Amino acid sequence: MAYRFRKSESLPHAIRRVYTEEIDWAVGQLARAKDREKAVHEARKSLKKIRGMLGLIAEPLGRLYKTEDRYFRNVGQQLAKLRDSAVMIATFDALAAQHHELDPVALVNIRCNLLRCQCEAPAEKQVAAEVSQSLATARAKAVAWPLDQLQFPALLPDLTAVYRAGRKAHKNALSEQTAESFHDFRKQVKKHWYHLRLFEGNLPGAMKKRVKELRTLETVLGDEHNLAVLRERIAADVETSGDRHQIRSFLAVLEDEGNELRKRAMKSGEQLYSVKPHTFAGTLSTLWPNIPKRPAATATFRKAAVA
Numbered sequence: 001m002a003y004r005f006r007k008s009e010s011l012p013h014a015i016r017r018v019y020t021e022e023i024d025w026a027v028g029q030l031a032r033a034k035d036r037e038k039a040v041h042e043a044r045k046s047l048k049k050i051r052g053m054l055g056l057i058a059e060p061l062g063r064l065y066k067t068e069d070r071y072f073r074n075v076g077q078q079l080a081k082l083r084d085s086a087v088m089i090a091t092f093d094a095l096a097a098q099h100h101e102l103d104p105v106a107l108v109n110i111r112c113n114l115l116r117c118q119c120e121a122p123a124e125k126q127v128a129a130e131v132s133q134s135l136a137t138a139r140a141k142a143v144a145w146p147l148d149q150l151q152f153p154a155l156l157p158d159l160t161a162v163y164r165a166g167r168k169a170h171k172n173a174l175s176e177q178t179a180e181s182f183h184d185f186r187k188q189v190k191k192h193w194y195h196l197r198l199f200e201g202n203l204p205g206a207m208k209k210r211v212k213e214l215r216t217l218e219t220v221l222g223d224e225h226n227l228a229v230l231r232e233r234i235a236a237d238v239e240t241s242g243d244r245h246q247i248r249s250f251l252a253v254l255e256d257e258g259n260e261l262r263k264r265a266m267k268s269g270e271q272l273y274s275v276k277p278h279t280f281a282g283t284l285s286t287l288w289p290n291i292p293k294r295p296a297a298t299a300t301f302r303k304a305a306v307a
Contacts, residue, residue: 003194003197003198004197004199004201005018005198005202007201011150011152012147012148015053015057015145015147016143016145016147018198019053019141019142020139020142022046022050023050023138023139024139025043025046026046026047026132026135027043027132029042029046030043030128030131030132031132036128037083037086039128040082040083040086040124040128041083043079043128044076044079044080047072047075047076047079048076049194050072051069051072051073051076052190052191052193052194052195053194053198054068054069055069055158055191055194055195056158056159056162056195056198057150057155057158058158058161059154059157060146060147060154061146062146064145071138075131075134075135078127078130078131081127082124082127084229087226088114088226088230088233089111089114091226091230092110092114092230093111095250095253095254099250099253102246102250102253103249105246106246106247106249106250107246110234110247113234153285156281156285158195159195160278160280160284162188162191162192162195163192163273163277163280163281164277165188165191166188166189166191166269166273169181169184169187169188169189170185170266170269170273172184173185173262173266173269174266179225179228179232182221182225182228182262182265183221183225183228185221185265185269186218186221186225189214189217189218192214193211193214196211196214197211199287203287204287207287213271213272216268217265217268217269220261220264220265220268221261223261224258224265227257227258228258230254231251231254234251
């Protein structure tokens with residue numbers, strides 16, 4: 001299963017196919033009895049892909065967009081409670097293994113506190129069952145979406161809007177240097193990355209390189225976000241802990257690691273978002289040449305592919 005439109009299918013069919021494939025994949029993952037953590041991770045990715053594609057067709061969907069996006073956001077938040085606690089432990093373990101100068105006793109105490117947080121997370125089987133039911137209910141939604149006349153030119157406004165939002169988010173993160181601004185930048189990068197991935201089979205080499213660079217940037221920003229969440233959770237225990245000095249030492253490590261990732265993200269973002277939105281939109285429009293302004297309903301996605 002590839003998160004990608006095919007040249008041989010109409011754009012409306014491609015959107016509906018990807019939508020149902022991602023739902024089926026998520027439900028299938030959540031049904032797995034083994035490796036529940038991986039299953040939750042895969043299901044969350046599918047939900048984010050669905051929301052990414054919804055953002056691509058926000059204008060054609062009109063008022064439906066906010067309703068559908070809110071639905072899948074709420075479903076995803078149910079899984080986030082399971083995923084976040086596991087990510088904190090994994091992030092902590094990776095850093096603790098790299099910094100042997102830290103007091104091992106204090107590290108054990110910090111980890112025990114994180115494990116208590118994990119135990120407070122909702123029951124995995126119950127959450128997985130509820131999410132699976134929500135997704136099964138939503139599977140037929142795409143049939144009613146007003147997409148039958150859709151072709152690539154109608155997607156340009158949303159493609160450009162997401163690029164513009166990413167450019168603005170990069171600027172805000174650079175000036176504000178807060179966890180919130182970097183998290184917002186990451187969300188915009190992810191949306192832009194998902195959009196281009198859908199067309200990856202039709203993109204020239206330069207654009208395919210961009211897709212890879214966006215993935216790298218999203219990973220860096222994701223690692224920075226994990227550090228920020230871990231830092232916030234540990235900082236909450238500083239004043240009530242007998243190991244305040246050691247906890248502050250670990251927080252300093254988190255801060256240094258996060259700053260390094262932020263520098264990398266800002267440098268990469270500066271390159272990826274260097275051109276103005278109208279210039280970027282012009283580049284995209286040249287990839288699908290000779291499309292009539294009012295395409296026939298029978299026109300296929302192949303006609304909109306790169307020549």
